[in-house]
Amino acid sequence: MRTRALAAAATALALFGGSIALAPAANAAPPETGTITLDAPATVDAGDTVEVVAEAPAATDLYAYTLTVDFDPAVVEFDSAATSHTTDGYDAVSEDTGSVEFTHTRLGTSPGLTGETTLVTFTFTAQGAGTVEFALSEATFVSSTDETLDLAAAVTASTEVTAAVDPTPTPTSTATTEPTPDPTETGTPADEETDSATGDLANTGSDASVWTIVAAFAAALAAFGVVLVLRRRAVNR
Template sequence: MPETIPSGRRRRARTRALALLTAALAVFGGSLALAPAAHAATGVTVTAPGAVTAGDTVTVTVAAEAGADLFAYDLTLGYDPTLLAFAAGSETYPTGGYGAVTESSGTVTFTNTRLGTSPGLAGTHDLVTFSFTAVGSGSATISVDDGTFLDSASASQPLPEAVTTTVEIAAAPVTPSPTPAPGAPGAGAPAAGEGAADDAAASDPAGNSAGSLATTGGDVVMWIVVGAAGVGLLALGVVLMVRRRRAEVEA
């Protein structure tokens, strides 16, 4: 009967890949040169938009043919910090693992390892996707300069070769400030209605404003209406009186 390996022992065997990678990075400054593993990773690619405008987000993806058993890896990318700014927290990795980022001026390093019972990656995978912000204009080169790939047995393989991509960043368009048209408010000419209001104020010796004149006109109209109502009542009284006298005569 085959021996059953406890799950705790399997976890320790898998997670030692991360411990080995971390220790080796500390000793060799981020570059490992151990015996190559034939099935860790080959054919690394880096992709990004070909053209953007300053201020845009630049999404970058590093992918690789993972072979049959890619359990941990680290990737160091270079970029021009005068043209690109790394967006911290934008990175995503394959599910089932743990990732970490180390950033310095002009470089950013991504480290990832599988955890627990997660199997090593097999086939083509996006190893990391992250974002820059375009902060200048020009040709921005993004390069995968260094990398290390480990299988679940901790055998290591270095990056086969450096790969690059270039993003053309156009300057952000400048929006000119609007120029006021001649005669428009703010161009030295009085706003519409200002001259008329001044003339009305000057022609009123009592100093009444246009609003006061409008109120006065309303008062006149009101008195005209009241007067018309009084005349109508008076005429109605005369008509009633004439009808009453006529009725008395006929009686």
């Protein structure tokens, strides 16, 4: 009876220990993310900042991930200094021509991310007119048990960049055209000058007529005197 009891106890202990050893393997599973989204503004002007956000709407045990985003370097320029993550951990950015790779991982015994999660926010500077497509072409997600999940299909977002319009310069001063003043009339009006001239000529004519009459009268008197003298001489003879 004692031997049977020890055998039963050993069997139960073996089964219990086996279940403990198999528990981590049974609980190991890849992370979940939901449908990854990539958001970017629809339009911007050349010279403006373009902010792009990658999100996982339904994460489960998301411990680490890498994301590769492609873009057109002729239209936008990546700004590495403006990259940010909303969760604690280790971050790294690796840029190449036309693409950039983001890496994020939790540290130590930190639990994996759960629920709606912003994976990364990054920015570009619009360089010139055109349409740029941001494409999350590759991504790998890792759980806290090192199980992985790869992105099933590329995720894209597009932004149209319009050429900047130079503002119309404001004139520094406005020239004011002053009306030309009417010439100021000076001196004697034309009518007065005419009347004055006419009057002078009239006066001059009048003076000449008087002197003419006086001269004629004097000549007549002189002639009359001569006649009287001759008559007296005739009588005396």
